[in-house]
Every structure is written in structure tokens, then in C-alpha cells.
Amino acid sequence: MAFLRFDRAMADEIVTKEEVRAMRRSYGDAGLETLPDNPFEAFAMWLKQAHENTIIVEANAMVLSTLTSDSQIETRTVLLKDISEGGFTFFTNYDSRKAHAIDLHSNVSLLFPWYAMERQISISGIAEKISESESDEYFATRPWGSQIGAWASQQSSPLATRAELEQRFEGASKKWPEGSVVPRPPHWGGYRVTPLQIEFWQGRYSRLHDRLRYERANTAADWELNRYYP
Numbered sequence: 001m002a003f004l005r006f007d008r009a010m011a012d013e014i015v016t017k018e019e020v021r022a023m024r025r026s027y028g029d030a031g032l033e034t035l036p037d038n039p040f041e042a043f044a045m046w047l048k049q050a051h052e053n054t055i056i057v058e059a060n061a062m063v064l065s066t067l068t069s070d071s072q073i074e075t076r077t078v079l080l081k082d083i084s085e086g087g088f089t090f091f092t093n094y095d096s097r098k099a100h101a102i103d104l105h106s107n108v109s110l111l112f113p114w115y116a117m118e119r120q121i122s123i124s125g126i127a128e129k130i131s132e133s134e135s136d137e138y139f140a141t142r143p144w145g146s147q148i149g150a151w152a153s154q155q156s157s158p159l160a161t162r163a164e165l166e167q168r169f170e171g172a173s174k175k176w177p178e179g180s181v182v183p184r185p186p187h188w189g190g191y192r193v194t195p196l197q198i199e200f201w202q203g204r205y206s207r208l209h210d211r212l213r214y215e216r217a218n219t220a221a222d223w224e225l226n227r228y229y230p
């Protein structure tokens with residue numbers, strides 16, 4: 001592929017520097033004086049409020065960051081599907097890029113960016129595969145199309161044409177027609193992230209935001225709740 005230049009002069013034709021700089025808004029005065037002792041309780045409260053907020057779509061979407069074997073940090077969105085057993089669970093393909101990264105470095109971070117509420121929650125912790133029976137149980141609750149999609153997709157592998165993906169979907173739907181029981185693919189399942197740090201951020205006036213961070217040295221230790229400068 002030819003080297004493609006994109007400098008300020010070119011960018012100006014689309015969006016000027018002044019326009020980008022002016023992209024800012026003032027935050028409100030919804031203070032964060034304190035939070036419950038249990039960070040999961042605090043998280044559940046904020047998740048529910050985000051879900052009930054009509055502007056926020058996919059309140060349970062979170063940005064997952066992982067570290068690759070060549071020390072690149074990569075991020076992508078996944079959906080939170082459970083908060084239990086002291087962790088945050090999502091589902092994916094165990095042969096995907098993220099899964100290979102987690103195999104090498106189980107330290108990951110999760111970010112819930114709820115900008116419409118001037119809030120974010122950032123979490124860092126350790127990801128581990130959940131049990132096969134837990135994955136089976138959740139897979140069985142997925143809509144048929146998503147179940148067939150899990151068989152059709154070789155997530156993160158190169159794909160020559162869209163048609164190839166659709167053919168794989170067709171093939172799997174012939175094997176398990178709508179209404180039949182679709183088994184969970186062996187390459188598909190969940191990870192649970194056991195947190196070591198959970199930070200709640202609430203935007204406030206003059207950039208004097210509130211940051212409250214639950215921290216613990218290891219997964220067996222008690223939580224401490226500390227406030228940080230914004």
C-alpha cells in the first residue's frame with residue numbers, strides 16, 4: 001500500500017484545529033462524597049443508573065485492554081454479562097487475539113465510559129477462564145443467531161470475503177436449524193476479571209472532578225477506598 005500522508009493542511013479540509021480544540025464541555029455538580037464499602041455494590045448501583053439512562057446505549061459495554069506478546073496494548077469493546085464470584089464476566093472466542101493475549105498476560109483493564117453521565121469506571125485485574133459449565137449455561141441463553149454466529153466466526157483470523165463468513169453461517173444453520181439445541185463451540189466461553197483496583201470518576205465543574213479508587217494489594221486482601229486528585 002502506498003504511503004498515505006495526512007497532515008494538518010489536509011486535516012483542515014475536513015476538521016480544523018480550532019474545531020477540535022473547541023470540543024469540550026463543562027461538567028455538572030453531581031458530587032461523589034463517598035461510596036459503599038463494597039466496590040461491587042457501588043458498581044452495581046452505577047451500572048443500573050447507566051442502564052436506566054435513556055441516552056446511554058449498551059450500558060454494559062466495556063473497553064477491554066490486553067498486552068500482546070510484543071508489548072503492545074490493544075483495546076476493544078466487550079459486553080459485561082455477569083458480576084459474580086468477585087469478578088466481571090464477558091464472553092468471547094478462546095482463539096481470538098484478546099484470548100491469546102490473556103493466555104500470555106492475565107493482567108487486563110476494563111473501562112466503562114458513561115460520558116452522557118459524566119462518569120467512568122476503570123478496573124484493573126486478573127482475567128481467568130470461567131468453568132465450562134458456566135459458559136454452557138450462558139451460551140444456552142443466547143439467541144439462536146448469536147449461537148450460530150459463534151460457530152461461524154473464526155474471530156480475529158483473516159477473512160478473504162464477507163461471503164465466506166455468510167457461507168459458514170449457512171453451513172452451521174443447516175446443521176442446527178432454528179429451534180434446535182445448539183451446542184456451545186469448544187472455542188467459545190467466558191472470562192472473569194477479578195479486580196485489584198476499581199476507580200469511580202465523576203466529572204465536576206472547573207475540572208475539579210471526583211475520583212474514588214478502591215484498591216487492594218492482592219485478591220485476598222481487604223479493600224481500601226482512597227480519593228485522588230483529578
Ligand SMILES: Cc1cc2nc3c(=O)[nH]c(=O)nc-3n(C[C@H](O)[C@H](O)[C@H](O)COP(=O)(O)O)c2cc1C
Nearest residue numbers: 058061076077078079091092093096097098099156
Ligand atoms: C458494543 C460492542 C460490543 C461487543 N461485545 C463483544 C463481546 O461481548 N465479545 C466479543 O468477543 N467481542 C465483542 N465485540 C467485538 C470486539 O470489540 C472485537 O472486535 C472482537 O472481540 C475481536 O477482538 P480481538 O481481535 O482483539 O480479539 C463488541 C464490539 C462492540 C462495539
